Amino acid sequence: xxxxxQPTEMTATEGAIVQINCTYQTSGFNGxxxxxxxxxxxxxxxxxxxxxxxxEKGRFSSFLSRSKGYSYLLLKELQMKDxxxxxxxxxxxxxxxxxxxxTKLIIKP
Amino acid sequence: DAMxxxxxxxxxxxxxxxxxxxxxxxxxxxxxxxYQQKSSQAPKLLFHYxxxxxxxxxxxxxxxxxxxxxxxxxxxxxxxxxLGDAAMYLCATSGTGGGxxxxxxxxxxxxxxx
Numbered sequence: 001x002x003x004x005x006q007p008t009e010m011t012a013t014e015g016a017i018v019q020i021n022c023t024y025q026t027s028g029f030n031g032x033x034x035x036x037x038x039x040x041x042x043x044x045x046x047x048x049x050x051x052x053x054x055x056e057k058g059r060f061s062s063f064l065s066r067s068k069g070y071s072y073l074l075l076k077e078l079q080m081k082d083x084x085x086x087x088x089x090x091x092x093x094x095x096x097x098x099x100x101x102x103t104k105l106i107i108k109p
Numbered sequence: 110d111a112m113x114x115x116x117x118x119x120x121x122x123x124x125x126x127x128x129x130x131x132x133x134x135x136x137x138x139x140x141x142x143x144y145q146q147k148s149s150q151a152p153k154l155l156f157h158y159x160x161x162x163x164x165x166x167x168x169x170x171x172x173x174x175x176x177x178x179x180x181x182x183x184x185x186x187x188x189x190x191x192l193g194d195a196a197m198y199l200c201a202t203s204g205t206g207g208g209x210x211x212x213x214x215x216x217x218x219x220x221x222x223x
Contacts (some may be wrong), residue, residue, distance in 0.1 A: 042201075042214035056165070091209050099153075104149070
């Protein structure tokens, strides 16, 4: 079967750095997305990785290791508005998008 | 601004009473998707249209139907809602429909079944 694993919930402090991990076991791999979803709202695109390494985009960075079936999303200089769920989604060999259940990030002052 | 619009944002229906959710897009994308998302769960793809070609996921119940009368609009019909169908329903679009294409989501419709 196909599986995406993310921690259910994480807590961090405003101004700090947090890393949200995602491990996957899928039939093939054609890329990995990270989406942000605020409570009661739609997911919004954050990043897409298809090659190994770190991609930085402002306060957010995403890392991929295809050999390890592993990605992480790194959030720096945390702000209260970063409180949201972060969903990892993998494109499999059939170009289907396999979604994780998301990690709920709670930011405390 | 180009966007994906869903109406209504909140929908209440009674057990067994048919309901229709709507989605429109101004992005001129070829592909439109319908997802069901329950609390703290991954979005579950129900079906998608590549232009007018309808693609049903194997495990989508027959109770769920969809229509896409034109490029801009797509509808989700739930013929006989059950209590288990209470969820957020998300509409999304993408340009080409390839799995590597970014999907753009509407704000969702939260369905309550009484």
